[in-house]
Amino acid sequence: MTGFVNRSHHHSESGARKLDDAIENDPLFLRATARTMMVLSAFHEADRPMSLTEIARTAGLDRSSTQRIVHTLRQLGYLQRDPHDRGYIPGIRIYDHIFDAMRLNDLLQPAVPLLLDLRRNVNERVDLSLIDDLRLVYAARLPPKREVLHAMLVGLSVPIYCTSAGWAMLSHLPEDQARDIIRRSDRRSYTSRTLVDEDAIMEKASMAAQQGYVVAEEQLLPGEIAIGAAILNAERRPIAAVTVTALLSDWTAEDFTHAVAPSLVQTVSALGRA
Amino acid sequence: MTGFVNRSHHHSESGARKLDDAIENDPLFLRATARTMMVLSAFHEADRPMSLTEIARTAGLDRSSTQRIVHTLRQLGYLQRDPHDRGYIPGIRIYDHIFDAMRLNDLLQPAVPLLLDLRRNVNERVDLSLIDDLRLVYAARLPPKREVLHAMLVGLSVPIYCTSAGWAMLSHLPEDQARDIIRRSDRRSYTSRTLVDEDAIMEKASMAAQQGYVVAEEQLLPGEIAIGAAILNAERRPIAAVTVTALLSDWTAEDFTHAVAPSLVQTVSALGRA
DNA sequence: TATTACTGTATCGCTCAGAGATACACAATG
DNA sequence: CATTGTGTATCTCTGAGCGATACAGTAATA
Known part of the structure; x- marks a missing residue:
């Protein structure tokens, strides 16, 4: 592993x-x-x-x-x-090209200060990811104090079907497109709690649609809790997402949600307008 | 600009x-x-x-x-x-490839925790850069609290001839190789204090050789002070460098040097052995 | 409104870049 | 010792792709 x-x-x-x-x-x-x-x-x-x-x-x-x-x-x-x-x-x-890619991405430039504000508010890991078909690709990562390399790496990708950010993106797509993404995904159980059932995942997406955010517990890693929300472009299509990640040993799900959700929603809505 | x-x-x-x-x-x-x-x-x-x-x-x-x-x-x-x-x-x-490049770089993996320790000690920006002919390419960046995108971007490159990290690398090369790098560089004056004279630059390199680190004031940006030291591989050749960067409005050069140099030297020596 | 200068896109022969087979020295296996 | 890997090098034949050319659409000129 x-x-x-x-x-x-x-x-x-x-x-x-x-x-x-x-x-x-x-x-x-x-x-x-x-x-x-x-x-x-x-x-x-x-x-x-x-x-x-x-x-x-x-x-x-x-x-x-x-x-x-x-x-x-x-x-x-x-x-x-x-x-x-x-x-x-x-x-x-290779390093030159990632520099160019990030430099020329007009979402990233204005996003960083807002992401830093968000992290200061919530004091947990904050990530911004871009959508790529079935994946989310991390494009900006703000690790908390103590971290290892992989938690800092731009370019890490995670599936849409079992991440809070992914569910948030699905919630802004037409149902057929969302289901298509889920169906085409290679749905594996990273943990015992990973959602792989199409309807169960759509359920999470509809929660995201109602609330503007959605919480994922232990979907990729045991002991991890994440809350995600989507960033929409001018045409109201999801292009990116922001995730706040923490440990279940530090928070209950409710406390985490109450503490983080408002700041998160505010951040993505500001990014959508930018 | x-x-x-x-x-x-x-x-x-x-x-x-x-x-x-x-x-x-x-x-x-x-x-x-x-x-x-x-x-x-x-x-x-x-x-x-x-x-x-x-x-x-x-x-x-x-x-x-x-x-x-x-x-x-x-x-x-x-x-x-x-x-x-x-x-x-x-x-x-493109993001996939930078992820692979960093993942497969066996210097980076063990470096991150040590760089985080260093930043905790000095509480200023810490960067690790890799050598590429005349350039240094940032490969890991630990920004302090408030920063903008470009200070976080992996893949940014800076010249060797006018950076503290560059001088530190030069100090571990044979004189002819060092002078060759300087001569082939397109030496421009980024600030009024940027060193462009070959001998003046070699002088900085020899300071780096004596001390194990070297300080650069306002070489790339006005108001910026940086201290750099090289990471050597098993054959004692420089392969990377660590830089701590701060603002002259926060520090005098002497205070900065005394505060940072010991931790920095310890960090690069630990990385060299890794 | 014409005009000019850009966009991105598409088609088509001719030819040389490059596919892929083959070989070899060397190192590390068993 | 044979075997199987490594990186490297050389060759011939052919079809991939070079580059000229053209065209529809858009934007900024006159």
């Missing part, structure tokens, strides 16, 4: 399969570009440096093509050898 | 030029892969959504090729249209 929720719900249907379809029908689709990104994506599956053969297998390419792509990406700084020369790892140039 | 230091010191010598060289001599170098990454890199130069033509010009490609690459990257989620449909911006899939 690595503690990372990522890597479990991949969005690539066996990688190469999707590629074939695109090539057939789409004359503008470049195989070479897709292959390049598939090599970079191969590291999603890994928890240690990867060998050329491993990358090839994971990306669904042959060793020769992989060799050339890896070689090129290495020249460019997007891949590098592990410090102990045990394999390849993502290179430092 | 955007407040971002990035985008000033690019590492690509006109982009296309470097590509030509590589293709000539290197049979394993894939033009298509390089072109793909050049399209993604085009956003380094931008501070707003980019049009196809802008991307093409910045990446040094023609519009047709750019169209196909952009189209493909968009299908894959690495690019997306701006919410207001004013142009292209980096897509959400």
Whole structure:
């Protein structure tokens, strides 16, 4: 158990399969570009440096093509050898791109001060996540005092179907779209309390619709409680969500809700207007 | 003035030029892969959504090729249209890769708790940066209470020649390598106090060598003071640096140094052993 | 209202970039 | 010792994709 929720719900249907379809029908689709990104994506599956053969297998390419792509990406700084020369790892140039992505995201810039205010009010972990099909991807994370790396990492993704933020997003979608997301999700039980039943999840979404927020207890991790609310754009479609996360050892569910919900709702509504 | 230091010191010598060289001599170098990454890199130069033509010009490609690459990257989620449909911006899939890069970096994982300890001791901003040729790239950032986005962004890069962390790195390199880095740097004066003279910079490096840390006053931003120290790997080569940054309105240089230096030195030495 | 200059999008031949088979030196296994 | 991994290198043949060209829509000019 690595503690990372990522890597479990991949969005690539066996990688190469999707590629074939695109090539057939789409004359503008470049195989070479897709292959390049598939090599970079191969590291999603890994928890240690990867060998050329491993990358090839994971990306669904042959060793020769992989060799050339890896070689090129290495020249460019997007891949590098592990410090102990045990394999390849993502290179430092990746950092440039996340910087650009966040810099050019016009939700993030105004969000940070408001998120900091929220954290000061509630004094618990505050995260902002962006929607990506079936996932929520953390884009800004404000960890409390004592934390470990993974709680700080931008880019961690969690499923929609079993998170408070996810339920809050579902509550702002038409019912058929919401159900479609739930159905397509690979619903696994992260804890004994994880919701996997479609109707039970829709129930949570409707609570979110009524209240403007929704609470999730022990959906991803035992002992964890989270409250989430969605951020809507001008067309009232959900584009992001804010989550406050705490430990059940510190709060009862009711106390937590009463303490946090008002500030949270105020924050997301301010972000929606921005 | 955007407040971002990035985008000033690019590492690509006109982009296309470097590509030509590589293709000539290197049979394993894939033009298509390089072109793909050049399209993604085009956003380094931008501070707003980019049009196809802008991307093409910045990446040094023609519009047709750019169209196909952009189209493909968009299908894959690495690019997306701006919410207001004013142009292209980096897509959400980028976040996956930074997550992988940080997750697989075996310096970061053990570093975070130590950096948090350090920040608790000094109660000022703490950053960990990785070396990349002439640059330092922020990989972990612990902002103090009140901050804005850019102070939190992983992937921001700053020059080596005019930062405390950079001087600390230089102090652990052979003199010729250090001077080479300085000479190749595009030395601009960010403030009136920015050091641009090679010997003056080497002087700072030698101070870092003696003390194990070095202080930089108003090198990048007026009113800012920073203290940096290098992290060495097993072969005693500098691979990263830790910086503590504060405001001159809160500290005199001496007070700051006395308060922070011991904790900082202890932190980097612990990280070096890890 | 025309005009000019942008957008994004689409089509189509020709050709060289690159796919993929194959080989090799080396290291770490059994 | 054989086996299976690693990274690296070389070659031929072909179809992926280069880049020219065109077009509809929009925005800002005159």
